[in-house]
Amino acid sequence: MKQKNSLPAVFLTPAMGILxxxxxxxxxxxIYISFQNRELSRPDGSLIGFANYIDLFxxxxxxxxxGVSLTWEAVTVGMTLxxxxxxxxxxxxxxxxxxxxxxxxxxxxxxxLPRVSAAFVWKFAFHPLYGIATYPYKAITGEPLDxxxxxxTALATVALVxxxxxxxxxxxxxxxxxxTLPPQPFEAARLDHARTWEIYAFIALPMLKAPLISLAxxxxxxxxxxxxLIYVMTRGGPGIATETxxxxxxxxxxxxxxxxxxxxSMAVLMMxxxxxxxxxxxxxxx
Amino acid sequence: xxTHTLGRLIGRLILGLAAFSAVFPxxxxxxxxxxxxxxxxxxxxxxxxxxxxxxxxxxxxxxxVFAGLVNSLLISGAAVLIGAALGLPAAYAIARYPNRWSRDxxxxxxxxxxxxxxxxxxxxMVIWLDxxxxxxxxxxxxxxxxxxxxxxxxxxxxxxxxxxxxxxxxARVDGYGPYAIFFLIALPIxxxxxxxxxxxxxxxxxxxxxxxxxxTTSDAKTLPIVASELTQLGRDVPWGILNASVxxxxxxxxxxxxxxSGMLNSAFKRKTQ
Numbered sequence: 001m002k003q004k005n006s007l008p009a010v011f012l013t014p015a016m017g018i019l020x021x022x023x024x025x026x027x028x029x030x031i032y033i034s035f036q037n038r039e040l041s042r043p044d045g046s047l048i049g050f051a052n053y054i055d056l057f058x059x060x061x062x063x064x065x066x067g068v069s070l071t072w073e074a075v076t077v078g079m080t081l082x083x084x085x086x087x088x089x090x091x092x093x094x095x096x097x098x099x100x101x102x103x104x105x106x107x108x109x110x111x112x113l114p115r116v117s118a119a120f121v122w123k124f125a126f127h128p129l130y131g132i133a134t135y136p137y138k139a140i141t142g143e144p145l146d147x148x149x150x151x152x153t154a155l156a157t158v159a160l161v162x163x164x165x166x167x168x169x170x171x172x173x174x175x176x177x178x179x180t181l182p183p184q185p186f187e188a189a190r191l192d193h194a195r196t197w198e199i200y201a202f203i204a205l206p207m208l209k210a211p212l213i214s215l216a217x218x219x220x221x222x223x224x225x226x227x228x229l230i231y232v233m234t235r236g237g238p239g240i241a242t243e244t245x246x247x248x249x250x251x252x253x254x255x256x257x258x259x260x261x262x263x264x265s266m267a268v269l270m271m272x273x274x275x276x277x278x279x280x281x282x283x284x285x286x
Numbered sequence: 287x288x289t290h291t292l293g294r295l296i297g298r299l300i301l302g303l304a305a306f307s308a309v310f311p312x313x314x315x316x317x318x319x320x321x322x323x324x325x326x327x328x329x330x331x332x333x334x335x336x337x338x339x340x341x342x343x344x345x346x347x348x349x350x351v352f353a354g355l356v357n358s359l360l361i362s363g364a365a366v367l368i369g370a371a372l373g374l375p376a377a378y379a380i381a382r383y384p385n386r387w388s389r390d391x392x393x394x395x396x397x398x399x400x401x402x403x404x405x406x407x408x409x410x411m412v413i414w415l416d417x418x419x420x421x422x423x424x425x426x427x428x429x430x431x432x433x434x435x436x437x438x439x440x441x442x443x444x445x446x447x448x449x450x451x452x453x454x455x456x457a458r459v460d461g462y463g464p465y466a467i468f469f470l471i472a473l474p475i476x477x478x479x480x481x482x483x484x485x486x487x488x489x490x491x492x493x494x495x496x497x498x499x500x501x502t503t504s505d506a507k508t509l510p511i512v513a514s515e516l517t518q519l520g521r522d523v524p525w526g527i528l529n530a531s532v533x534x535x536x537x538x539x540x541x542x543x544x545x546x547s548g549m550l551n552s553a554f555k556r557k558t559q
Contacts (some may be wrong), residue, residue: 007464008383015376015435016391022432023398029409038412061376087304094297107546108306109312112543117536120528121311124318130525132314132331139330176554196293221399228495232514246404246496251345253408253499260408267405278400278531280391 027271034265040258052265062266064240065248069226071155072244074224076162081216083167088174089200098156105174111169115225119232122161123148148234151241158226158233158242166222170215177208220281224274245270312536318529326525329512341530350530354512357423362510364427364492368486369434375511378468382454392443396434406432407500412503423506429497434487441486444553446472482549485542492538509535 016169034052038045056062087107091100109116124135136157137145147157177179181204205212227246230236236243241250245266253263318326320337343350380388408428414420449472457471498508499513513531516524 005464007468008379008385011379011468012391015372015439018372019395019398019432022402022428026406026413027401030405031415032414033409034520078466085309087301090301094294094301102303103301105543106308108543108547109308109540110488110552112293112539112546113312113536114495114510115537116493116495116514117374117532118310120513120532121315124525124529125311125314129329130327130331135331171304172550173554176550183292203390214356222400225496226467228510231495244421246402249404249408250500251497260412263404264408267402267408270402271333271405274402275397275399279382279397282396 004079013282030264030271031268033261034268036261038261040260041169044278045261048261052262054271055262056265056269061240061243061248065243065245068155068240068242072159072226073220073223074161075156076166076226078214079159079163080170080219081165081212083163084170084215085205085212087168087171088178089204089240090176092178093196100175104175107168110165113165115165115228116163116232118161119229122157122164123233126157149238150240154234154238155242158229160222161233161281162226163230166219170219173215174208174212177211178204181207211283217278217281217285221274221278291355315529316533319526319533321526321529326529329370341526342534344527345416345534350508350512350515350535351506354507354509355534357426357506358509361423361426361430361506362488363370364423365430365434365491366488367432368427368482369487371439373435373472374442374480375468377439378446378472380439381443381446382472392440393441395436398432403496404500407497410497411500418499421503421505423483426498426501426506426508429501430491430494433491433494437490438483441549442476442480445476445483448479448552449475452528465482477552479549479552482545482552486549489546491538496511511554 028221033045035047035049037048050224077128091103095103113121122133125131126147128134128138128146128149134145134147139145147153185203185207186199189203194202224246226244227250229243230244230247231250236247239246249263249266249270252266253260317333319341320339321332321335322338322340325332325335379392406429410425411420414422414425417423417425453475454467454471457467462470493510494508495510495514498511499514502508502511513535516528516531
């Protein structure tokens with residue numbers, strides 16, 4: 001075992017070399033572009049220092065996008081975990097092992113769907129005239145219900161789709177985690193006449209604290225990828241009610257003005273913020 | 287006891303509703319894909335109708351959809367192959383030959399997930415434009431290899447770590463070299479979990495949207511982009527065709543559901559033993 005062998009170097013070098021090049025070159029280039037005034041129609045820009053960054057802080061759409069992104073993170077992470085823990089406990093508590101496995105398989109369907117599919121399926125379900133989700137409201141009140149065009153409900157409606165995808169998936173993981181717990185503490189608590197909810201609130205969930213925090217961490221990272229859902233369902237609208245940072249960067253860089261340097265400076269700020277936040281959380285989790 | 291059974295009943299009801307919500311939207315979409323437009327655009331949702339294959343015939347006959355399908359298969363397939371060919375050995379080296387950089391390497395691989403896709407896509411677009419490779423399959427394959435490689439390494443390290451050390455030890459005593467142990471012992475034993483990791487990477491790049499949206503305009507467009515363009519059509523929306531293209535896009539990932547759920551099971555089994 002201890003003799004020198006070439007395997008680690010031979011196996012690791014190509015993969016790590018490619019990862020480093022593919023990750024670091026674009027990152028460095030993003031920073032470089034963000035100091036220029038390059039636009040899609042004018043390939044040769046000149047260096048303008050921090051001007052893009054300074055402009056960002058007086059850009060009200062940018063400030064709005066930060067707010068939308070933070071709201072999105074908080075809502076989707078919180079709701080996903082709540083639903084996952086609730087359904088996970090119900091799966092563990094209420095059904096036979098066979099039904100459990102079948103339900104676990106069905107709960108995986110939403111997260112495996114391409115987000116473009118999930119987004120379209122729900123966009124059509126929420127269609128004010130022909131949607132099946134809005135049909136009961138229309139049948140009772142006679143009024144069409146247009147959730148995606150209402151600034152007050154649009155973000156929540158898109159978030160519902162995200163929580164639908166991830167909450168059900170994480171419920172399966174919570175179930176698997178509960179299954180790994182030793183049965184003795186449960187039995188002891190039952191003998192002491194603890195109520196079911198007390199067993200979970202005071203025994204099972206505290207025992208699963210570390211993996212649940214890891215789940216929250218994974219969801220935080222995944223919630224940053226809201227773009228697909230928002231792009232298909234609302235394109236950031238109505239107005240800028242659902243315009244997250246990546247949506248705004250995309251529309252600045254590609255749709256409206258082609259200001260790729262400006263968009264790039266936004267992307268760099270996002271990169272710095274998420275890297276700091278997640279490195280910090282990761283070290284705490286470990 | 288009566289409250290207990292009642293509670294259980296309510297719990298089952300909630301689970302049933304959740305399962306219904308998981309499956310019904312896709313079922314409804316599939317149903318709509320077989321409807322004529324008049325049967326979709328109705329004041330009340332229709333469950334009984336005269337099915338038609340026109341939507342699928344139209345979608346599959348459209349050049350853009352067919353080209354998107356070919357692009358998606360080629361790009362995702364090649365990126366997954368590259369990711370597996372380089373990622374599996376790397377994961378094995380991390381799992382079996384820990385050194386002082388192993389934790390840093392793992393953190394680096396994970397940290398690639400922190401990068402906002404926009405932050406990678408914007409500079410890559412400029413880079414591929416400069417190389418004259420913008421909107422080509424080659425540039426998409428290279429870009430997606432970053433995703434597949436990182437994902438496969440991240441998911442395969444625990445799979446290799448779960449291979450019993452004694453088996454490898456025994457093979458070494460029998461005179462196997464380190465490479466033979468990897469190819470003939472570790473790889474076959476960990477195969478089931480590894481297939482799960484590779485399938486996951488495939489689903490990930492098959493479903494990928496933002497990077498493809500920014501790095502392709504016509505020649506290398508993948509299926510999610512083509513489908514999303516169909517969903518953005520104007521007023522007289524061909525709903526049946528849309529539903530059919532969404533069904534087509536969703537079939538490949540759903541084929542892997544069994545493999546992925548198996549991977550989930552084996553990932554959590556270790557702790558119970």
